Amino acid sequence: MAxxxxTLDANLAIDAMLLSGTKNPQEAVELVLRDYLARGRRTETRTGDAADGRRVSTDRRNVQEG
Incomplete structure (x- = not known):
């Protein structure tokens, strides 16, 4: 892998280390980034994306109230 x-601000690297529970800033940033990307994929899986034709329908019923 390439x-x-x-270059990061030292405070940002320390915050990433605290969040990830690691003692190495490189590992901390990698873990936080991997978690961020995985969370985004989980959200897309649950909600779909704009190209998801199943969640957008043009023929909606008009429901009468009352």
Whole structure:
């Protein structure tokens, strides 16, 4: 896997380490980012996306109230 170098503020790296429970800032940032991406995928799976034709229907019934 290719690796890149990213410069972060020390306070941000420390916050990521505290959130992830690691002692290595590189591992902490990687874990937080992986969790963020996984959470986004779970949300898309639950709600669908804009191209999901099943959740948008043009023939809605008009319900009369009262």
């Amino acid at each position: 690796q890149i170098t990213v």
